[in-house]
Ligand SMILES: C[C@@]1(CC(=O)O)C2=NC(=C\c3[nH]c(c(CCC(=O)O)c3CC(=O)O)Cc3[nH]c(c(CC(=O)O)c3CCC(=O)O)/C=C3\N/C(=C\2)[C@@H](CCC(=O)O)[C@]3(C)CC(=O)O)/[C@H]1CCC(=O)O
């Protein structure tokens with residue numbers, strides 16, 4: 128499967144299902160500024176914690192419910208319903224994650240976390256979602272909260288380097304060197320080279 132990061136801002140996204148798995152997917156999608164609709168006859172309590180901009184639609188799935196959606200997640204506990212959603216999306220060329228059917232999915236979701244602009248995602252291709260989550264947990268410790276600031280400094284420094292260094296080889300050399308520095312070293316570099 129191809130690795131990509133999707134920009135879902137303003138896109139209509141539909142989740143079918145109102146249980147534990149649908150909730151996990153909803154929490155992740157809520158952060159993406161998409162137009163999120165969730166369809167199910169009943170929802171677990173946890174859904175109350177979602178913001179008012181999330182549309183909970185109290186009904187069973189019907190063909191056509193996802194017709195205007197850019198991306199769809201089929202997350203019911205009913206195999207036939209999930210399959211119907213997946214089959215519709217396949218015909219209609221929509222991105223679709225069917226949580227109990229990798230073969231019918233056009234994408235699957237890795238275990239991931241963010242530290243500012245840094246995003247780390249781990250996938251086992253469905254072989255062991257638990258192992259993906261465990262490896263993510265290990266990486267969360269190594270790439271701790273300090274990386275949020277580190278990424279801010281990197282973004283500033285890269286912009287300065289791109290603006291001020293013309294020679295392509297030199298530019299590459301500097302950026303590769305910056306990638307090896309600690310947060311403290313980066314701050315010292317910034318002060319001495321760009322005076323801030
Ligand atoms: C990463 C994560 C992201 C997320 O869901 O957003 C995710 N599963 C997570 C957790 C998790 N899932 C399951 C358990 C119970 C233990 C176990 O069974 O292992 C746990 C552990 C837990 O809950 O702690 C069971 C399970 N998962 C799938 C099936 C169906 C099947 O295999 O057919 C079944 C069996 C259902 C059953 O019959 O019981 C399928 C998929 N799960 C995926 C993603 C995709 C592959 C990702 C990959 O391998 O890279 C894929 C293919 C489709 C998809 O959902 O995208 C999230 C971790 C979030 C985090 O903590 O970071």
Ligand SMILES: NC(=O)c1ccc[n+]([C@@H]2O[C@H](COP(=O)([O-])OP(=O)(O)OC[C@H]3O[C@@H](n4cnc5c(N)ncnc54)[C@H](O)[C@@H]3O)[C@@H](O)[C@H]2O)c1
Pocket residue numbers: 143144145146147148149166167168169170171186187188202203204205208226227256
């Ligand atoms: N991909 C994953 O990470 C993962 C992890 C665990 C389980 N699963 C699979 O996910 C599925 C759902 O698990 P769960 O724990 O969220 O189940 P759950 O029992 O907590 O929730 C099921 C939800 O589906 C809704 N539903 C049922 N029929 C529907 C229909 N026709 N239209 C709309 N909504 C409908 C129910 O109202 C309920 O809200 C299971 O099939 C399980 O095999 C996937």
